[in-house]
Amino acid sequence: MKKVFTLRPQSGAFSLQLPIVPIALTLCLFLMMVVLMIVGLSLGSTWVSPLAIMQYFIGIDVGANTFIIESLRLPRMLVALLAGAALGVSGLILQEMVRNPLASPDIIGITGGGAVAAVFFITTFSGILPMSLLPLAAMLGSAIVSVLIYALAWKQGISPLRLVLIGIGINAAMSALTTLMIIFSPINSSSQAYVWMTGSVYGSSWSAVQQMFPWIGCAMILALLCARAVHVQQLGEDVAKSLGARIQWQRLGMITVSVILAGVAVAFAGGISFVGLMAPHIARFVIGRSFALLVPTAAIIGGTMVFVADVIGRTAFLPLDVPVGVLVSGIGAPFFLYLLYRNRKG
Amino acid sequence: MMDEMLRTNSLTLGFKDRIVIDELDLDIPKGKVTILVGANGCGKSTLLRSIARLLKPKSGSIELDGLDMDQLSTKEIAKRLAVLPQSTSSPEGLTVSQLVKQGRYPHQTLLKQWSVEDEKIVNEAMTSTGVFEMADRPVTSLSGGQRQRVWIAMTLAQRTETLLLDEPTTFLDVAHQIEILDLCHMLNEVEGKTIVIVLHDLNLAARYAHHMVALKNKTIYAQGSPEEVVTTEMMKQVFALDCEVIEDPITLTPMTIPYSKKAARRVKERAFAL
Numbered sequence: 001m002k003k004v005f006t007l008r009p010q011s012g013a014f015s016l017q018l019p020i021v022p023i024a025l026t027l028c029l030f031l032m033m034v035v036l037m038i039v040g041l042s043l044g045s046t047w048v049s050p051l052a053i054m055q056y057f058i059g060i061d062v063g064a065n066t067f068i069i070e071s072l073r074l075p076r077m078l079v080a081l082l083a084g085a086a087l088g089v090s091g092l093i094l095q096e097m098v099r100n101p102l103a104s105p106d107i108i109g110i111t112g113g114g115a116v117a118a119v120f121f122i123t124t125f126s127g128i129l130p131m132s133l134l135p136l137a138a139m140l141g142s143a144i145v146s147v148l149i150y151a152l153a154w155k156q157g158i159s160p161l162r163l164v165l166i167g168i169g170i171n172a173a174m175s176a177l178t179t180l181m182i183i184f185s186p187i188n189s190s191s192q193a194y195v196w197m198t199g200s201v202y203g204s205s206w207s208a209v210q211q212m213f214p215w216i217g218c219a220m221i222l223a224l225l226c227a228r229a230v231h232v233q234q235l236g237e238d239v240a241k242s243l244g245a246r247i248q249w250q251r252l253g254m255i256t257v258s259v260i261l262a263g264v265a266v267a268f269a270g271g272i273s274f275v276g277l278m279a280p281h282i283a284r285f286v287i288g289r290s291f292a293l294l295v296p297t298a299a300i301i302g303g304t305m306v307f308v309a310d311v312i313g314r315t316a317f318l319p320l321d322v323p324v325g326v327l328v329s330g331i332g333a334p335f336f337l338y339l340l341y342r343n344r345k346g
Numbered sequence: 347m348m349d350e351m352l353r354t355n356s357l358t359l360g361f362k363d364r365i366v367i368d369e370l371d372l373d374i375p376k377g378k379v380t381i382l383v384g385a386n387g388c389g390k391s392t393l394l395r396s397i398a399r400l401l402k403p404k405s406g407s408i409e410l411d412g413l414d415m416d417q418l419s420t421k422e423i424a425k426r427l428a429v430l431p432q433s434t435s436s437p438e439g440l441t442v443s444q445l446v447k448q449g450r451y452p453h454q455t456l457l458k459q460w461s462v463e464d465e466k467i468v469n470e471a472m473t474s475t476g477v478f479e480m481a482d483r484p485v486t487s488l489s490g491g492q493r494q495r496v497w498i499a500m501t502l503a504q505r506t507e508t509l510l511l512d513e514p515t516t517f518l519d520v521a522h523q524i525e526i527l528d529l530c531h532m533l534n535e536v537e538g539k540t541i542v543i544v545l546h547d548l549n550l551a552a553r554y555a556h557h558m559v560a561l562k563n564k565t566i567y568a569q570g571s572p573e574e575v576v577t578t579e580m581m582k583q584v585f586a587l588d589c590e591v592i593e594d595p596i597t598l599t600p601m602t603i604p605y606s607k608k609a610a611r612r613v614k615e616r617a618f619a620l
Binding site: 006008014015016017099225228231232234235236238239241242243244245246288289 | 395398399400419420421422423424425427428429431434435436437439440444445448449451452454456457458459460461462464465500504
């Protein structure tokens with residue numbers, strides 16, 4: 001069987017190569033995600049049968065369950081999914097850009113900047129300004145810190161290694177600042193700040209979904225457009241330049257997309273860590289090298305990780321609602337170690 | 347007068363305060379193999395990197411086929427001039443054909459990513475470098491010589507008139523050094539490419555070059571045919587080494603035999619025995 005299908009119409013207007021097996025795998029992952037979503041929507045303090053969920057989706061009236069699905073579980077699940085997908089792709093872009101598998105938005109300070117702004121907002125303006133402005137504050141924080149990192153890393157262009165080192169430095173400063181603000185804040189706002197920092201999608205509404213979707217949708221399309229740049233830059237700076245790639249502009253573009261994705265995720269779901277690091281790795285295990293396919297795969301895997309963790313968080317410890325960030329790290333970290341262990345043997 | 351493909355006009359190169367190449371005027375002939383030689387740190391790689399626009403000159407300009415390089419877009423240059431840098435690394439899992447395909451980058455656009463022409467040229471590049479059979483193997487699994495041929499195939503897929511190679515034979519055993527240089531020779535003979543190589547091995551340089559350039563003291567010490575450049579005097583001045591220059595018994599090009607402490611002793615011993 002041919003491994004690659006070439007899309008090349010007679011007119012010659014466009015031409016693309018489509019690797020068949022990875023595309024099939026991506027579709028499988030997508031179906032798996034849909035199944036998990038249905039199961040996840042069924043689970044909770046009240047059991048709603050998967051059949052009812054499917055009926056709801058195709059527009060059949062499911063009575064009292066409508067409220068549970070539509071108002072309680074679905075928006076929360078979608079926020080988790082979007083945040084996870086955004087973090088996964090954000091991490092993917094950073095890892096490819098700096099050619100280092102350890103890069104992720106929570107390691108190089110993008111998330112940290114959002115956290116400082118959010119905690120500052122919670123501890124200072126809690127009760128003065130409406131909490132609906134919190135996402136805006138967090139996004140601003142991520143953006144400002146990213147600009148700062150970029151500016152400090154600039155030395156006749158951006159060198160990826162320098163960017164990572166400066167990011168780590170900034171991140172350390174940000175977490176010190178966050179801790180300091182929490183210590184000096186009254187107890188109730190400090191516990192709120194803590195929950196936010198771990199990452200939580202508790203009480204997410206449709207308005208959050210509506211606000212997140214356009215940003216993440218656009219950024220995902222932009223991420224797909226980075227594919228050519230990513231592939232050429234993988235060959236190293238000298239080769240990429242000699243092939244005519246304008247690598248500084250490409251890097252600026254990639255960082256911007258990555259920051260938008262991480263910033264939006266942080267704004268609505270808080271400081272969920274680990275997804276940005278792990279989702280791209282799992283996606284590479286499954287798909288291989290093609291960046292254009294790694295984007296949807298990392299999104300599916302990141303999104304699935306976060307919403308599954310959230311379903312567990314809100315069902316396994318009833319009546320407690322454990323913040324999703326705790327479970328992502330709690331389940332994700334051992335799973336990741338397992339993957340690395342298996343890969344070592346294989 | 348010969349036709350030149352590349353010309354530098356009082357080109358000055360360096361890093362921070364250190365000048366490596368000072369006001370250099372160099373012409374590189376069209377359709378010929380030019381080999382740059384010189385001692386370690388004489389700036390030959392720096393010069394090549396600058397011609398490949400991987401390094402910004404401090405002052406001066408470079409002309410490519412009569413056009414000022416500053417006036418050309420990076421993509422436009424990439425269609426005329428291909429470069430194989432000194433050290434290359436290929437990402438884990440990337441296959442030979444995927445790497446060679448990247449050579450089409452300057453010719454592709456977002457919409458036209460894999461035309462019939464691209465496919466044909468990539469296959470030709472892999473065939474002429476003898477890597478077609480390995481098309482689906484990961485580059486990292488190949489030997490040093492094979493890997494170098496794959497990278498050369500990538501630069502060929504760029505379809506440029508000019509090819510710059512920075513020490514393409516480093517880390518290769520002697521058989522593979524010959525193989526790579528034979529490949530360059532073939533590309534020049536058959537396809538008429540202008541080739542510029544930075545090379546350490548003087549005997550091989552003398553064999554394969556039409557035009558040799560020896561660099562010293564931030565500028566050209568000597569240039570011309572291998573016979574004109576490779577002399578005992580040049581060896582003394584450029585490499586600070588005493589040499590005999592004899593005729594290569596196979597190619598009749600100049601060949602250097604350096605003196606060394608050990609050689610001196612052998613000569614003495616033999617003289618004593620006589």
